[in-house]
Every structure is written in C-alpha cells, then in structure tokens.
Amino acid sequence: MSIQLKYPALLKQGVAWLAGAWVGADSGATLTVTNPATAQPIAEVPLMGRVETERAIAAAAEPQKAWRSLTAKDRAARLKAWFALIMQHQDDLARILTAEQGKPLAEARGEIAYGASFIEWFAEEAKRVYGEVIPAPQGDRRLLVLKQPIGVTAAITPWNFPTAMITRKVGPALAAGCAMIVKPAEQTPLSALALAVLAEEAGIPGGVFQVITGDPREIGGAICDSPVVTKLSFTGSTEVGRILMRQSADTIKKLSLELGGNAPFIVFDDADLDAAVDGAIASKYRNAGQTCVCANRLFVQDGVFDAFAQKLADRVAKLEVGDGFTDGITQGPLIDEAALSKVESHVGDAIAKGARLVSGGKRHALGGTFYEPTVLADVSPDALMFREETFGPVAPLFRFKTDEEVIELANRTEFGLASYFYSRDIGRIWRVAEALEYGMVGVNTGIISNEVAPFGGVKQSGLGREGSHHGIDEYLEIKYVAMAGL
Numbered sequence: 001m002s003i004q005l006k007y008p009a010l011l012k013q014g015v016a017w018l019a020g021a022w023v024g025a026d027s028g029a030t031l032t033v034t035n036p037a038t039a040q041p042i043a044e045v046p047l048m049g050r051v052e053t054e055r056a057i058a059a060a061a062e063p064q065k066a067w068r069s070l071t072a073k074d075r076a077a078r079l080k081a082w083f084a085l086i087m088q089h090q091d092d093l094a095r096i097l098t099a100e101q102g103k104p105l106a107e108a109r110g111e112i113a114y115g116a117s118f119i120e121w122f123a124e125e126a127k128r129v130y131g132e133v134i135p136a137p138q139g140d141r142r143l144l145v146l147k148q149p150i151g152v153t154a155a156i157t158p159w160n161f162p163t164a165m166i167t168r169k170v171g172p173a174l175a176a177g178c179a180m181i182v183k184p185a186e187q188t189p190l191s192a193l194a195l196a197v198l199a200e201e202a203g204i205p206g207g208v209f210q211v212i213t214g215d216p217r218e219i220g221g222a223i224c225d226s227p228v229v230t231k232l233s234f235t236g237s238t239e240v241g242r243i244l245m246r247q248s249a250d251t252i253k254k255l256s257l258e259l260g261g262n263a264p265f266i267v268f269d270d271a272d273l274d275a276a277v278d279g280a281i282a283s284k285y286r287n288a289g290q291t292c293v294c295a296n297r298l299f300v301q302d303g304v305f306d307a308f309a310q311k312l313a314d315r316v317a318k319l320e321v322g323d324g325f326t327d328g329i330t331q332g333p334l335i336d337e338a339a340l341s342k343v344e345s346h347v348g349d350a351i352a353k354g355a356r357l358v359s360g361g362k363r364h365a366l367g368g369t370f371y372e373p374t375v376l377a378d379v380s381p382d383a384l385m386f387r388e389e390t391f392g393p394v395a396p397l398f399r400f401k402t403d404e405e406v407i408e409l410a411n412r413t414e415f416g417l418a419s420y421f422y423s424r425d426i427g428r429i430w431r432v433a434e435a436l437e438y439g440m441v442g443v444n445t446g447i448i449s450n451e452v453a454p455f456g457g458v459k460q461s462g463l464g465r466e467g468s469h470h471g472i473d474e475y476l477e478i479k480y481v482a483m484a485g486l
C-alpha cells in the first residue's frame with residue numbers, strides 16, 4: 001500500500017538507525033508492519049535482537065561524551081532544527097502515523113504537533129539546567145550543586161502514541177546531554193524511524209539518537225543488563241513495567257515508568273452537563289479509547305445520571321467510525337484483534353453483571369478491528385472494566401450519591417495516573433482535587449496533556465514525570481561539590 005508522501009524518504013524499509021547508519025538485522029530477518037484499518041502490510045522493519053542492541057549501546061558511549069561537551073545553546077540549536085523539520089513534515093508524519101496506528105488523520109496531525117512541542121520545550125529547557133550554591137556551615141567553604149547528564153539512556157515506547165511517547169523522552173534526554181536508544185513498539189516503528197531521518201538532517205549525531213526495531217524481550221534484556229545504560233524510560237503496560245523494573249535491579253538503573261491508568265471521570269450534580277459531555281467525548285473516545293489517560297470509569301451523580309447518559313449517547317451517535325484516511329472520520333480501528341477481544345469481553349462481562357446497553361456494544365459493521373462507540377449505564381463496580389483498563393471506545397457509567405462515596409470508588413484501584421471531574425462548587429473542587437489519589441487531575445476538562453505540565457502517575461501507574469521543567473531532571477544527576485580551605 002502506498003502512503004503517498006510528499007517526502008518519501010521518511011518511510012524506511014527494512015532498515016533501522018544504528019550507530020549513525022541505516023542497517024538491517026544481522027540475520028536479515030524482518031517484521032511486517034500492517035495498517036490496522038485494512039490489515040494490509042505497509043513496510044518491513046529489521047527484527048533486531050540482543051547483539052544489535054549491544055552494538056547500539058557501545059556506539060552511544062563516545063558520542064554521548066562529545067554531545068554533553070557541547071554548550072547547552074548548541075544542543076538547543078540542533079533540537080530546534082529537529083523541531084522545525086518535524087513541523088515542516090507534519091502532514092507526511094501524520095500519514096505514516098495513521099497508516100501504522102489507525103487514528104484519524106486530524107488526530108495524527110495533532111499528535112505530530114504535540115510530539116514536536118516536547119522537542120521545542122526541552123530545547124529551551126536545556127539552557128535552564130541551573131545548579132545551586134548552598135550557604136556553608138563553615139566560613140572557609142563553598143558548597144555547590146552541579147547537575148550533569150546521566151549518560152547513555154534508553155526508551156521503550158508503546159503503539160498508541162507512536163511519535164509523542166518518543167519525543168517526550170528524547171527531548172529531555174538530548175537537552176540534558178544524554179544519548180538515547182529508542183525501541184518503538186512492533187506495531188508502530190515507522191513513525192520512530194521517520195523521526196530518526198529528521199534527527200539526522202537536524203545534525204543530531206548518529207550515536208546520540210538511535211532507533212532499533214525488533215524483539216522486545218531481547219532488546220529490553222540487553223538494555224536492562226547493560227551497565228553502560230544508566231537510565232531507562234518506559235511507557236507501556238504496568239505488567240511490562242514490572243518486568244523491566246525487576247530486570248533493572250542488577251544494574252540499579254534509574255527508571256521512569258509511565259504505565260497503565262484507570263481514570264475516573266466524575267460528573268457531580270452541579271456540573272455544566274454539556275461541558276461534561278464535551279469533556280467525556282474528548283477524554284473517552286480520543287484514539288478510539290486507546291489512551292492511558294482515557295476516562296475508564298464515568299461516575300455520574302444520581303440527580304443528573306439519566307440526563308447525562310442521554311446527552312452522551314446523542315453525541316456518541318454522531319461519531320464517525322472508519323479508516324483514518326477518510327475525511328470526517330472521528331474514530332479509527334482498534335490496534336489489533338487482541339485489543340478487540342478485550343473490549344468485547346469487558347462489555348459482555350459488564351452486561352452479564354447487570355449493565356444496561358445505551359448505545360453501541362458490538363463489533364462495527366465495517367469488520368476488521370472496528371468497534372462501535374459504546375455507552376453502558378448502571379455498570380456494577382464488580383465489572384471487569386471497573387478494575388482494568390478497557391482501552392477501547394466504551395464509556396461505562398456508574399451511579400453514585402455522595403462525594404465521599406465517589407471518592408472512595410474513584411480511588412479503589414491500584415492505578416493512579418489521570419482523573420477528571422466536573423463541578424462548579426469551588427469548595428467541592430478543592431476537596432475532591434486533593435482527595436483523588438492520582439498524579440493528574442482535570443477539573444472541568446477532559447484534556448490535560450501538554451508539554452509544559454508534569455505528566456505522570458502515582459501508585460502502580462509509574463515513577464517520574466515527563467514534560468514541564470521537571471521532565472529534564474529525570475535525565476540529570478545531582479553532584480555535590482564541597483570546596484574547602486578558601
């Protein structure tokens with residue numbers, strides 16, 4: 001299938017970006033990347049493993065030293081050049097993203113701009129890595145705090161945001177003076193490789209940014225085992241996050257883990273219901289519900305439950321499902337058959353436990369991995385979708401009566417990534433925002449992500465923060481220098 005690019009060099013076939021060269025796997029083996037909307041193959045990428053990963057790690061060590069020796073201003077200039085190239089090729093990058101991931105083209109364009117914003121933001125932050133001078137307890141001393149790059153780093157990223165989940169890591173890593181090896185998800189490596197094409201054009205040295213594709217266990221194992229890699233940043237499921245954390249124990253690697261969520265979306269009876277419906281549509285159905293910060297459980301207060309359910313169903317009926325390349329489409333396919341089966345089983349389980357189907361509820365007539373945008377009412381807290389991320393276009397509505405009850409329900413999960421609520425009572429807003437055990441809280445909004453704010457979770461949703469001025473600290477070590485005898 002041809003993706004029809006203005007700049008066809010962005011679509012790499014059979015090669016990955018290792019040690020400043022476009023190379024295949026040693027074995028010559030490849031993985032096929034398919035379009036989830038059509039099940040048609042798009043491209044082949046190398047099936048690399050441990051040996052190629054070890055080569056990439058070795059190839060990063062010396063270039064990282066040279067990169068960290070550049071002035072922050074010089075690193076910032078290369079990152080800004082990269083940002084400009086990404087935005088110049090926004091349309092092509094969006095087409096590659098839609099082809100391999102399935103999201104509607106308009107959403108893919110949005111992801112490219114969102115992804116690029118992390119490169120621009122951290123280009124600026126590179127120049128603001130300040131140290132400290134601490135007042136000393138002895139007169140002959142001066143106590144200094146320096147911040148230095150942590151060294152060679154690695155990133156393992158998911159398929160749901162094939163561009164932004166990479167740039168949110170590479171931006172701060174390179175700004176801080178680190179090198180980074182990226183392993184994208186098997187389903188969506190083409191966006192990562194396209195970023196590498198533009199990084200090379202922006203003058204980012206080959207060993208400083210590398211993209212290797214292939215076997216997750218082998219590549220992840222080699223990264224975790226390596227004492228040269230001092231930091232691993234992972235975005236993906238909590239299950240794989242746990243594996244990587246265990247594997248990183250022997251080398252005491254610094255970790256950033258952006259893991260799964262189970263976001264509550266609470267509508268109180270004093271909410272602006274139309275605004276709450278807008279927020280629910282944005283939060284729940286973006287990327288067909290395949291977002292770690294997607295509303296997973298919608299709690300609606302008794303007095304407005306039926307009105308909210310009706311308004312939401314009316315809006316859901318207007319969503320257009322189809323191939324992301326078709327004009328007007330607002331919901332693409334799910335990524336694969338496993339994702340579709342999970343959604344089906346969650347819906348079946350909720351209905352078996354007493355939920356009422358308001359709209360949707362089955363595979364879409366288009367076939368493939370398309371699923372109807374779905375609303376379920378009066379879902380029981382015993383349902384699977386109360387405990388697990390559904391990761392699909394299903395809005396389960398749970399009924400509640402009091403603030404205390406909903407806060408307990410919202411916090412009854414091991415996850416703690418994003419949460420949302422709608423209310424116009426300022427006292428309630430403060431109380432609920434403080435009581436929610438989540439890393440992020442959206443008040444009267446369903447969209448909270450941007451490059452200037454700290455993104456991340458508490459509990460088993462992960463460790464560390466990405467974006468904002470905090471994001472660069474994940475790639476810096478603090479060094480204390482005591483200067484005595486002055």
Ligand SMILES: NC(=O)c1ccc[n+]([C@@H]2O[C@H](COP(=O)([O-])OP(=O)(O)OC[C@H]3O[C@@H](n4cnc5c(N)ncnc54)[C@H](O)[C@@H]3O)[C@@H](O)[C@H]2O)c1
Nearest residue numbers: 157158159184185216217220236237240258259260261292
């Ligand atoms: N918190 C966040 O910022 C955030 C963002 C996006 C997605 N997510 C989460 O990611 C999940 C969906 O993404 P997914 O299905 O791609 O997750 P996943 O954990 O299956 O895969 C993520 C990445 O890990 C790799 N991987 C899988 N097994 C591995 C192993 N044993 N060793 C090393 N690498 C391995 C995959 O190849 C992929 O690159 C959801 O749970 C979602 O909530 C979280």
Ligand SMILES: O=CCCC(=O)O
Nearest residue numbers: 160161291292293449
């Ligand atoms: O899926 C997780 C990332 C989504 C976001 O950055 O808003």
